[in-house]
Amino acid sequence: MTEAVRAIAAIVHQPMGPFELQEILVEAPKAGELRVAVKAVGICHTDLVFASGQTEMTLPAVFGHEGAGIVEAVGPGVTGFAVGDKVLLTFDSCGHCRRCTEGHPAYCQDFTTRNYSPVRPDGTTALSLDGTPLTGQFFGQSSFASHAISRVGNTVKLAPDADLALFAPLGCGVQTGAGAVLRSLGAGPQDVLVVIGGGAVGLSAVMGGKIAGCKTIILIEPRADRRALGLSMGAHHAIDPAAGETSEAVRAISPLGADHVLDTSGHVGALQSALQMLAPMGTLGLIGVPPAMDATLSVVIAQAITFGHKVMGIIEGDSVPKDFLPQLVSWTQSGELPVGKMVTTYPFAQINKALHEAHEGSTVKPVLVFD
Incomplete structure (x- = not known):
């Protein structure tokens, strides 16, 4: 019978607090579960949103x-996976x-x-x-842990x-x-x-546009x-928002506007400008989480009706992971998706350093690795 194992995890004890490395116990997998020895884990903005106390986590x-x-171990009834598989x-x-x-x-x-729940479906x-x-x-x-x-x-x-x-x-950011x-x-x-925002x-999204x-x-x-x-990585033009009104800069490049504007910044001011970039029947896609969870976007209704504009919330790229992740792996291996250009690796013990450098912008995509 599979036993519980001891693991090292990065734990947040208080909102905005540091990640503290401590020893925890990880149970044996239940039916339909696997226990994975984590070898690498990316840091995503969503981790920081929840760790900051903005949610009820x-x-x-x-x-x-x-x-x-x-x-490392599979629970009862698991098929398609075996001990030793990379996942x-x-x-x-x-x-x-x-x-x-x-x-x-x-x-x-x-x-x-x-x-977002702190427990399994069975509580x-x-x-x-x-x-x-x-x-x-x-x-x-919960992969900020060795298991x-x-x-x-x-x-x-x-x-x-x-x-x-x-x-x-x-598994998240690129997907x-x-x-x-x-x-x-x-x-x-x-x-x-x-694409608004040049984070991971x-x-x-830029790489996705090139593939498309x-x-x-x-x-x-x-x-x-x-x-x-x-x-x-595939962009044809790059605009500095400090240089002037971004909608005007976009229309200087494409007078009819953009068919798709994808915001990854969550900046409400940038979103208001984005609405002015849209071509007829253009779509504004929302990915970036704003600093305030109750932030709102003002839409001129008559303009939206006249030009057939759409505003779409997007999560996880509407992915079917079993199909899309293997495709992303293939594109990464072929060089069509040069993910390595934005990845910086850190030992897991340096999680707070990685977070600091990501926050200040010197690292685009930090990935923590275990020995």
Whole structure:
């Protein structure tokens, strides 16, 4: 019988507090679950939103939702996975509601409880600290730890030679940005795409636009180094928002406007300008989480009606992970999705350093690795 194991986890004890490395206990996997020895995990903005106390997530907690590792144990009834398999972890979904069965698991009716809840669907937690149950199961994994419990539905098998540190960000950030362009917006060769924000999600969107063959890809980003990186990853133009009104700069490049504008910044001012960039029947896609959870966007109704504009919320790039993540892996290996250009690795023990450098902007996509 599989026993519980001791693990090292980065725990947040108070809102805005540091991540503290402590020893925890991780239970054996239950039916439909796997226990994964995490070898790499990306840091995503969503981890920081929840760790900051902006939500009702109970602290102390273990976050992390871009895990990649090796299957250490499988629970009863698990098929398709074996001990020793390399795997990629992603968001969780129920698999049987209307949206899941229609091929939209990112919009699962139970998405919130399965990804933001501190416990398993049965109300238990797999993690404990000094004998006290610990909030875990973040995005069905809580992979800021040397071991994580995942479910069959949010685990994707990789090849034995898979580069886990390179592929870890595919599970959320890359999937979200590239998927937003390729799946949610359905961008194509005739389209003008504008991406607001040159972080990991925004740059993934730029790469997605290049794969889609968009005729014009425009990145709006305040940092010169990020603009240069975006140009090297597929953007045709890069605009500094400090140089003037961005909608005018976009229309100087594409007088009819943009078919798709994808915001990854969450900046309300940038979003208001984005509405003025849209071409007839253009779509504004919302990915970036604003600083205030009750932030609002003002839409001129007559303008939206006249030009057929659409505003679309997007989560996880409307991905079907079992299908889309292998495709992202293939594009990464072929060089079509040069994820490595934005990844910086850190030892897991340096999680707070990685967070600091990501916050100040010197790192685009930090990935924590275990020995």
